[in-house]
Amino acid sequence: xxxxxxxxxxxxxxxxxxxxxxxxxxxxxxxxxxxxxxxxxxxxxxxxxxxxxxxxxxxxxxxxxxxxxxxxxxxxxxxxxxxxxxxxxxxxxxxxxxxxxxxxxxxxxxxxxxxxxxxxxxxxxxxxxxxxxxxxxxxxxxxxxxxxxxxxxxxxxxxxxxxxxxxxxxxxxxxxxxxxxxxxxxxxxxxxxxxxxxxxxxxxxxxxxxxxxxxxxxxxxxxxxxxxxxxxxxxxxxxxxxxxxxxxxxxxxxxxxxxxxxxxxxxxxxxxxxxxxxxxxxxxxxxxxxxxxxxxxxxxxxxxxxxxxxxxxxxxxxxxxxxxxxxxxxxxxxxxxxxxxxxxxxxxxxxxxxxxxxxxxxxxxxxxxxxxxxxxxxxxxxxxxxxxxxxxxxxxxxxxxxxxxxxxxxxxxxxxxx
Amino acid sequence: xxxxxxxxxxxxxxxxxxxxxxxxxxxxxxxxxxxxxxxxxxxxxxxxxxxxxxxxxxxxxxxxxxxxxxxxxxxxxxxxxxxxxxxxxxxxxxxxxxxxxxxxxxxxxxxxxxxxxxxxxxxxxxxxxxxxxxxxxxxxxxxxxxxxxxxxxxxxxxxxxxxxxxxxxxxxxxxxxxxxxxxxxxxxxxxxxxxxxxxxxxxxxxxxxxxxxxxxxxxxxxxxxxxxxxxxxxxxxxxxxxxxxxxxxxxxxxx
Numbered sequence: 314x315x316x317x318x319x320x321x322x323x324x325x326x327x328x329x330x331x332x333x334x335x336x337x338x339x340x341x342x343x344x345x346x347x348x349x350x351x352x353x354x355x356x357x358x359x360x361x362x363x364x365x366x367x368x369x370x371x372x373x374x375x376x377x378x379x380x381x382x383x384x385x386x387x388x389x390x391x392x393x394x395x396x397x398x399x400x401x402x403x404x405x406x407x408x409x410x411x412x413x414x415x416x417x418x419x420x421x422x423x424x425x426x427x428x429x430x431x432x433x434x435x436x437x438x439x440x441x442x443x444x445x446x447x448x449x450x451x452x453x454x455x456x457x458x459x460x461x462x463x464x465x466x467x468x469x470x471x472x473x474x475x476x477x478x479x480x481x482x483x484x485x486x487x488x489x490x491x492x493x494x495x496x497x498x499x500x501x502x503x504x505x506x507x508x509x510x511x512x513x514x515x516x517x518x519x520x521x522x523x524x525x526x527x528x529x530x531x532x533x534x535x536x537x538x539x540x541x542x543x544x545x546x547x548x549x550x551x552x553x554x555x556x557x558x559x560x561x562x563x564x565x566x567x568x569x570x571x572x573x574x575x576x577x578x579x580x581x582x583x584x585x586x587x588x589x590x591x592x593x594x595x596x597x598x599x600x601x602x603x604x605x606x607x608x609x610x611x612x613x614x615x616x617x618x619x620x621x622x623x624x625x626x627x628x629x630x631x632x633x634x635x636x637x638x639x640x641x642x643x644x645x646x647x648x649x650x651x652x653x654x655x656x657x658x659x660x661x662x663x664x665x666x667x668x669x670x671x672x673x674x675x676x677x678x679x680x681x682x683x684x685x686x687x688x689x690x691x692x693x694x695x696x697x698x699x700x701x702x703x704x705x706x707x708x709x710x711x712x713x714x715x716x717x718x719x720x721x722x723x724x725x726x727x728x729x730x731x
Numbered sequence: 732x733x734x735x736x737x738x739x740x741x742x743x744x745x746x747x748x749x750x751x752x753x754x755x756x757x758x759x760x761x762x763x764x765x766x767x768x769x770x771x772x773x774x775x776x777x778x779x780x781x782x783x784x785x786x787x788x789x790x791x792x793x794x795x796x797x798x799x800x801x802x803x804x805x806x807x808x809x810x811x812x813x814x815x816x817x818x819x820x821x822x823x824x825x826x827x828x829x830x831x832x833x834x835x836x837x838x839x840x841x842x843x844x845x846x847x848x849x850x851x852x853x854x855x856x857x858x859x860x861x862x863x864x865x866x867x868x869x870x871x872x873x874x875x876x877x878x879x880x881x882x883x884x885x886x887x888x889x890x891x892x893x894x895x896x897x898x899x900x901x902x903x904x905x906x907x908x909x910x911x912x913x914x915x916x917x918x919x920x921x922x923x924x925x926x927x928x929x930x931x932x933x934x935x936x937x938x939x940x941x942x943x944x945x946x947x948x949x950x951x952x953x954x955x956x957x958x959x960x961x962x963x964x965x966x967x968x969x970x971x972x973x974x975x976x977x978x979x980x981x982x983x984x985x986x
Contacts, residue, residue: 326957362959365968669836
């Protein structure tokens with residue numbers, strides 16, 4: 314008797330997994346009604362799949378029936394696969410029972426588009442409304458915005474969801490047109506803008522009236538597929554940067570394309586997903602958001618792609634050796650942050666600790682910085698006297714020879730460009 | 732150097748700090764008497780846990796430490812590590828002797844050690860918030876047991892109580908033989924007469940469980956498999972995030 318629901322979950326979880334967003338953080342929904350669930354503060358990864366990705370939300374499609382035929386998507390109309398659809402009650406019951414057993418932080422609900430956009434969006438809204446109002450569920454809900462859905466439905470969805478997202482899919486309009494002629498970036502921008510302006514409006518009202526209800530408290534995000542179309546890293550990151558700025562996105566996700574189709578426009582089935590490239594893009598994204606880097610410093614016309622063998626911060630440092638060495642005992646916090654091998658928390662510890670006395674090598678090692686990498690770029694109380702200036706290639710060679718990169722073993726499947 | 736023996740309690744540790752000042756001791760080696768092998772030549776000074784003295788020391792510390800550091804001190808204590816007790820004693824003396832703000836001196840060995848120990852305990856607290864898997868019993872109580880490296884149970888009630896306010900639940904530490912029970916009003920420490928064994932499936936006997944429990948365990952195992960992307964398989968990363976010693980809690984790892 315369990316077979317039907319097990320089969321549905323199998324199909325609809327499988328179809329949803331290519332959306333990589335897993336975040337369950339950034340909301341402020343508290344359990345104030347003695348109901349169930351709490352989505353305040355930082356997220357929790359309840360487990361990790363064997364591919365090492367966080368499992369935080371029950372990530373499913375309402376249905377994988379779809380009227381569109383996007384070449385990169387496993388649920389495309391022309392694909393010969395099993396189709397299924399949950400009922401509203403089934404989604405609610407799965408969510409509640411998983412949540413009560415501490416399996417998940419909440420629900421990530423997406424859907425193929427059946428009939429039309431509003432029909433689909435209306436079903437999604439019905440589920441989240443039932444969870445919030447009937448089950449008194451205060452856990453995290455990430456809801457997909459269906460392109461083309463009416464403003465009224467988006468507004469209602471925003472009253473129940475913690476985060477909403479809509480995917481750009483391909484980094485440029487040209488790329489998208491190539492694989493999904495029925496879609497455009499414009500129809501992604503429109504709802505992003507509408508929800509953004511609503512969030513801003515609710516926030517400004519909140520400043521005046523305390524009882525203003527929540528509206529998408531964890532903000533919006535999007536996803537860019539990497540490696541399905543031939544864009545450069547520069548094009549990808551510049552698009553991401555523009556969306557961070559124009560739509561106040563909380564996150565841009567980069568999803569290395571997993572070949573799932575024999576379409577001649579796409580990488581063939583069985584070819585390796587571009588995992589290193591994806592990782593480097595995330596590192597670069599972090600540099601923009603937490604390390605005070607401008608996207609033009611990381612990638613530009615002279616340097617349009619991220620390197621596979623070194624991370625983007627080290628790469629930037631090697632291209633800008635004139636800005637180093639940085640004196641740990643006197644330099645500005647933001648300059649310390651730019652040193653390869655020093656992260657946000659060790660940079661903070663360094664500026665705290667140096668108020669009590671000059672910092673020596675032994676201190677720095679204990680504070681948890683990657684000293685082997687950082688030492689080429691810093692001066693400290695007992696730095697050795699350096700007689701000659703090393704050039705970038707030499708430093709890179711030294712760092713690579715000393716470090717055991719997690720990619721060394723499998724780096725062979727991604728060809729070096731140079 | 733003087734040898735101090737204490738009973739392993741927080742009160743005892745704070746009383747030891749008090750004794751350092753009372754007895755004008757210089758360098759003190761602090762050892763938990765439970766793990767101490769008596770030495771004929773140095774019987775050591777036995778610290779008597781004293782509530783009042785403990786309170787006075789804690790008050791003194793609170794004057795110098797912000798909320799976050801007070802919490803760190805407690806978390807580091809819950810690590811139950813012999814060398815951390817020593818660092819906590821040194822740390823307390825250092826902070827009391829210095830003007831406020833000394834706790835930010837991360838270049839100081841004890842400051843760093845206490846902050847690192849607190850971080851480790853915090854990480855495991857967070858892991859328990861993630862890895863606890865409740866099973867619903869026939870009488871509607873959600874039950875889970877754990878065997879954490881550190882004594883993190885006292886750190887858990889707030890999180891679980893906020894989240895599962897409308898269901899009764901028990902989290903039981905099999906290693907330390909006590910648990911916490913939330914009865915819809917408050918969370919209390921409990922001891923079970925016959926605690927269940929940690930079994931491979933982390934399961935209570937089937938006759939105790941709710942009739943739907945088997946279905947949801949199955950569905951969760953199915954979901955775990957379906958949401959994996961085979962082409963991205965990376966077991967090293969998987970094990971780094973979900974260390975093997977926790978697998979016994981996780982029903983999705985048993986399917």
